[in-house]
Amino acid sequence: YATHRESQTSLQLLSCIEFVKQQTAREDIHFVRFEAADLHGVCRSKTVPARFFQERAAHGIYMPRSYLELTLSPKDNEVDHINSIHFKSDIILKPDLQTFRVLPWTAKTARVICDSYTFLGDPLLTSPRYLAKRLLSQLEEIGFSLHSAFTYEFCVFGIAEIVNSKTISFPAATLFTDHDQSFMQDLFDGLYYTGGNIESFSTSIGPGQMEISFQPDYGLQATDNAFTFKTAIKEVAKKHGCIASFYTDMAGFYNSGIFSHSLWDINGKKNLFYSGDNQEQLTDIGKNWLSGLLLHSAALSSLVAPGVACRKFLSKDSKESQDKISATWGLNNNSSTYNVKSYYTRGTYIENQLCSAMANPYLVLAITVAAGLDGIKRGLNLVDSLKGDIDVPELKASTIPLKLEDALSALQEDKCIRAYLGEPFIQYFIAMKQYELETELDSERNKFLEYFI
Amino acid sequence: YATHRESQTSLQLLSCIEFVKQQTAREDIHFVRFEAADLHGVCRSKTVPARFFQERAAHGIYMPRSYLELTLSPKDNEVDHINSIHFKSDIILKPDLQTFRVLPWTAKTARVICDSYTFLGDPLLTSPRYLAKRLLSQLEEIGFSLHSAFTYEFCVFGIAEIVNSKTISFPAATLFTDHDQSFMQDLFDGLYYTGGNIESFSTSIGPGQMEISFQPDYGLQATDNAFTFKTAIKEVAKKHGCIASFYTDMAGFYNSGIFSHSLWDINGKKNLFYSGDNQEQLTDIGKNWLSGLLLHSAALSSLVAPGVACRKFLSKDSKESQDKISATWGLNNNSSTYNVKSYYTRGTYIENQLCSAMANPYLVLAITVAAGLDGIKRGLNLVDSLKGDIDVPELKASTIPLKLEDALSALQEDKCIRAYLGEPFIQYFIAMKQYELETELDSERNKFLEYFI
Numbered sequence: 078y079a080t081h082r083e084s085q086t087s088l089q090l091l092s093c094i095e096f097v098k099q100q101t102a103r104e105d106i107h108f109v110r111f112e113a114a115d116l117h118g119v120c121r122s123k124t125v126p127a128r129f130f131q132e133r134a135a136h137g138i139y140m141p142r143s144y145l146e147l148t149l150s151p152k153d154n155e156v157d158h159i160n161s162i163h164f165k166s167d168i169i170l171k172p173d174l175q176t177f178r179v180l181p182w183t184a185k186t187a188r189v190i191c192d193s194y195t196f197l198g199d200p201l202l203t204s205p206r207y208l209a210k211r212l213l214s215q216l217e218e219i220g221f222s223l224h225s226a227f228t229y230e231f232c233v234f235g236i237a238e239i240v241n242s243k244t245i246s247f248p249a250a251t252l253f254t255d256h257d258q259s260f261m262q263d264l265f266d267g268l269y270y271t272g273g274n275i276e277s278f279s280t281s282i283g284p285g286q287m288e289i290s291f292q293p294d295y296g297l298q299a300t301d302n303a304f305t306f307k308t309a310i311k312e313v314a315k316k317h318g319c320i321a322s323f324y325t326d327m328a329g330f331y332n333s334g335i336f337s338h339s340l341w342d343i344n345g346k347k348n349l350f351y352s353g354d355n356q357e358q359l360t361d362i363g364k365n366w367l368s369g370l371l372l373h374s375a376a377l378s379s380l381v382a383p384g385v386a387c388r389k390f391l392s393k394d395s396k397e398s399q400d401k402i403s404a405t406w407g408l409n410n411n412s413s414t415y416n417v418k419s420y421y422t423r424g425t426y427i428e429n430q431l432c433s434a435m436a437n438p439y440l441v442l443a444i445t446v447a448a449g450l451d452g453i454k455r456g457l458n459l460v461d462s463l464k465g466d467i468d469v470p471e472l473k474a475s476t477i478p479l480k481l482e483d484a485l486s487a488l489q490e491d492k493c494i495r496a497y498l499g500e501p502f503i504q505y506f507i508a509m510k511q512y513e514l515e516t517e518l519d520s521e522r523n524k525f526l527e528y529f530i
Numbered sequence: 531y532a533t534h535r536e537s538q539t540s541l542q543l544l545s546c547i548e549f550v551k552q553q554t555a556r557e558d559i560h561f562v563r564f565e566a567a568d569l570h571g572v573c574r575s576k577t578v579p580a581r582f583f584q585e586r587a588a589h590g591i592y593m594p595r596s597y598l599e600l601t602l603s604p605k606d607n608e609v610d611h612i613n614s615i616h617f618k619s620d621i622i623l624k625p626d627l628q629t630f631r632v633l634p635w636t637a638k639t640a641r642v643i644c645d646s647y648t649f650l651g652d653p654l655l656t657s658p659r660y661l662a663k664r665l666l667s668q669l670e671e672i673g674f675s676l677h678s679a680f681t682y683e684f685c686v687f688g689i690a691e692i693v694n695s696k697t698i699s700f701p702a703a704t705l706f707t708d709h710d711q712s713f714m715q716d717l718f719d720g721l722y723y724t725g726g727n728i729e730s731f732s733t734s735i736g737p738g739q740m741e742i743s744f745q746p747d748y749g750l751q752a753t754d755n756a757f758t759f760k761t762a763i764k765e766v767a768k769k770h771g772c773i774a775s776f777y778t779d780m781a782g783f784y785n786s787g788i789f790s791h792s793l794w795d796i797n798g799k800k801n802l803f804y805s806g807d808n809q810e811q812l813t814d815i816g817k818n819w820l821s822g823l824l825l826h827s828a829a830l831s832s833l834v835a836p837g838v839a840c841r842k843f844l845s846k847d848s849k850e851s852q853d854k855i856s857a858t859w860g861l862n863n864n865s866s867t868y869n870v871k872s873y874y875t876r877g878t879y880i881e882n883q884l885c886s887a888m889a890n891p892y893l894v895l896a897i898t899v900a901a902g903l904d905g906i907k908r909g910l911n912l913v914d915s916l917k918g919d920i921d922v923p924e925l926k927a928s929t930i931p932l933k934l935e936d937a938l939s940a941l942q943e944d945k946c947i948r949a950y951l952g953e954p955f956i957q958y959f960i961a962m963k964q965y966e967l968e969t970e971l972d973s974e975r976n977k978f979l980e981y982f983i
Contacts, residue, residue: 110188111170112308114205116509117383118437120308137169137194169194176301190301202501205439206300212446212497213296219453221349223446224426225338226293227303229434231310231322293337303438332434336381336441337418339426340366340449350425359417359425362453367406367427369452370415370445374404374431375487376494377448378477380440381432382484383510403476414477431477447497485510563641564591564623565761567658569962570836571890573761590622590647622647629754643754655954658892659753665899665950666749672906674802676899677879678791679746680756682887684763684775746790756891785887789834789894790871792879793819793902803878812870812878815906820859820880822905823868823898827857827884828940829947830901831930833893834885835937836963856929867930884930900950938963 112120170191178188192210193201200207216223291302340349340362350363359367370377407413416428432441478484485507488494495503565573623644630642645663646654653660669676744755793802793815803816812820823830860866869881885894931937938960941947948956 110186111172111191112188113170113191113193114304114437114439116205116437116506117435118205118304118307118439120304137171137191190304202499203506205437205443206297208443208498208502209300209439210297212443212450215450216446220342221340222295222342223299223338223442224293224295224341224348225299225336225442226291227299227438228288228290228333228335228337229303229306230288230332230334231434295341300438300442333430334432334434334436334438334441335428335430336432336445337426337428338445348425350427363417363425363427365452365456366449367415367417367452369448369450369455370427370429371404371406373444373448373451373491373494374414374477375484376491377444378431379481379484379488379510380444380506381429381436383433383436383481443498444494447494450497451493481510563639564625564644565641566623566644566646567757567890567892569658569890569959570888571658571757571760571892573757590624591644643757655952656958658890658896659750661896661951661955662750662753662892665896665903668903669899673795674793675748675795676791676895677746677748677794677801678752678789678895679744680752680891681741681743681786681788681790682756682759683741683785683787684887748794753891753895786883787885787887787889787891787894788881788883789885789898790879790881791898801878803880816870816878816880818905818909819902820868820870820905822901822903822908823880823882824857824859826897826901826904826944826947827867827930828937829944830897831884832934832937832941832963833897833959834882834889836886836889836934896951897947900947903950904946934963 114120170193172189172191176188176190190206192207193204213223289306291299291306293299294302342349350360350366404415405413406415406417414430416430418426418428429445478487488503489507567573623646625642625644627642630640643659645659646657648654666676742759744752744759746752747755795802803813803819857868858866859868859870867883869883871879871881882894882898931940941956942960
């Protein structure tokens with residue numbers, strides 16, 4: 078695996094650390110958080126006094142326990158031996174100093190996002206951020222860069238009692254029309270200083286439900302923002318005496334996390350989905366990319382809609398209830414799986430409607446790029462002329478299963494997605510999800526999950 | 531469709547935006563709300579950071595979801611094809627910069643009212659503000675302008691428990707005599723700076739019920755005030771720890787929204803309903819206008835009393851219960867449908883007693899002008915000399931149905947009202963109201979509506 082643009086020599090690292098030390102002295106920082114994302118995209122961190130930062134940054138930090146309590150039984154087939162022997166050992170978090178920022182919504186605390194390694198020093202093949210980084214670099218080798226943004230729906234509600242009835246009914250003091258002022262104030266400024274711009278904020282259809290959309294960014298920056306935002310909004314909400322949640326269960330409202338992206342050339346001059354003159358035509362590269370998404374929709378849906386109840390909204394409005402629906406695309410059509418839009422200033426881009434707010438943003442990006450790349454390399458084309466109609470064409474696009482088990486097995490069979498994401502991650506991901514489905518579903522564990530997400 | 535008085539060139543637009551930018555810099559504004567009215571007259575908005583205002587104002591803002599959750603099945607007859615294909619696509623809100631104002635009852639926020647367009651750039655034929663604007667311009671072509679005002683009744687009550695019994699009984703600390711001071715303070719100043727003047731404030735018959743009446747204004751300004759007032763009073767009430775509501779249901783009190791209007795010449799010198807010497811006579815133009823209202827009362831009532839329980843008070847005091855009553859008019863007579871009054875300073879004007887507070891002020895104005903115009907153009911006269919009496923004359927004035935379904939079908943048959951309001955709006959309005967009536971009436975949805983209105 079080749080070197081990339083910023084493989085720092087140790088001199089570079091030193092002066093970078095020196096710069097950070099000055100900043101902590103000047104802004105009177107007492108604590109630095111070393112953060113990493115786990116499989117659910119939930120933030121896990123270790124807090125270190127600033128006095129020990131220099132040491133920790135050079136040698137990394139040891140985290141001695143396994144991945145969130147699960148067992149792996151090496152029962153059936155012979156796998157690459159190098160893997161499971163280290164399962165009991167520590168992993169090392171090494172900070173990526175570019176992401177060092179002061180957290181404006183806490184007092185005297187800064188943070189740094191880390192990459193995780195085995196204790197031998199190799200990157201951990203199952204870490205989401207590492208997968209995203211690897212696929213982006215493959216995209217760069219062939220001279221492209223990704224311009225993307227997330228749009229999240231989430232619920233904010235006051236502290237209420239949680240009893241187990243059918244529908245939610247909260248107290249009247251709703252947050253509908255009261256665009257609580259300082260709440261927005263902290264949120265906007267907080268995100269602005271850690272590098273993310275919010276484009277607009279509005280209410281959504283459900284009571285207490287809100288929608289927030291980001292300004293797009295290049296490369297990894299977009300997912301770091303989403304990751305940061307997920308932590309930020311929980312803590313800002315808590316400061317204002319309420320709770321924010323992205324969770325969806327069978328009965329409640331559905332929180333979507335739409336991922337809209339477009340391809341540009343390497344130094345961000347031209348938009349490669351946009352074809353210049355006046356009527357809207359998708360460029361050839363665009364068609365290939367879109368066909369890749371259509372082809373791998375089944376496998377793709379297991380990563381971008383990972384919750385059991387994430388597919389409830391797909392089956393809302395058709396009479397007879399079969400257990401899979403077909404993937405569609407459309408031009409400016411909000412009820413299709415992939416929606417192609419184009420505006421005056423930003424050119425043409427694709428919105429992926431399948432994503433839910435529970436998905437891990439690093440995995441969403443990784444699998445979208447994997448599917449798109451496959452479309453480009455095999456030059457697929459499952460698309461006709463400009464007009465889209467209602468009736469049913471004959472096609473081998475894949476269908477989207479309505480149950481999670483089927484989506485996991487679809488992931489199981491999809492050869493080339495496995496090649497892109499790597500063997501150890503796929504096995505680990507599938508083993509983990511089945512474990513959730515098997516252990517009896519008493520209320521204990523899930524409520525657990527809900528408080529993290 | 532021709533240009534009207536303020537067709538802005540892009541240069542005008544630019545300097546106007548430049549001016550707004552300086553104002554936001556000087557007044558330290560952080561957020562701008564882009565507001566539009568929906569069918570119920572409820573305010574829908576998107577909040578944008580001030581940093582992005584310039585862009586948004588030039589290109590408008592995209593709103594990607596449909597009109598408040600309804601389905602339309604194009605089943606029976608062939609309609610103009612250009613319409614339903616775009617139903618899944620976005621609409622664009624373009625701000626009308628004349629309505630840019632700082633909202634004094636919030637912190638660091640300004641607002642702008644928008645007109646809505648399809649994404650091809652044509653005005654949306656179903657938007658209430660657009661209908662009002664079009665009918666007013668027709669009025670101006672024939673050299674008239676409308677001088678009008680609204681008078682609203684609404685309920686303000688503290689936060690109470692909502693159990694499902696027959697009548698309301700609240701705690702004793704009523705707002706009867708306590709003209710809560712700073713509450714009025716904020717309300718009056720708030721409205722004054724956004725262009726609306728309140729004439730008087732008093733208590734009404736129901737407990738917790740209040741009546742507020744505005745100073746009249748010319749043209750669209752009167753409805754913008756009403757629209758603003760509906761949002762303002764909810765938020766000011768919330769700041770003072772209580773809730774304001776315009777809703778009427780079968781059991782509670784009736785909140786009226788009386789619309790009083792008069793015709794003037796183009797530059798507001800003479801009142802065309804007023805005839806000069808001493809005993810009160812309505813001018814010929816007045817009689818035509820009044821006859822138009824009388825003729826179309828059935829269709830008119832479906833827009834100015836759109837709630838199921840809005841007609842409860844019509845049938846209060848007659849013995850046998852047939853299902854329609856006749857439209858009447860009177861001179862200084864408060865129990866007739868249309869009441870003609872005349873005072874020393876403001877001359878003669880007509881009060882429409884049918885209107886309820888749930889009506890959408892833009893639609894109330896649009897249909898009143900439509901009916902009046904019809905009376906003028908066909909020179910109708912259903913009126914005798916000055917005296918009005920109690921006994922029953924022989925006449926073909928229309929009758930007012932007591933059930934909403936009948937009012938909708940009356941709207942269905944009224945040819946010339948449809949011509950004025952346009953085909954797409956009528957179909958859409960009727961389809962939407964039937965949808966409310968059909969879906970089973972469990973408590974869920976309606977309570978929904980109640981919290982918006």
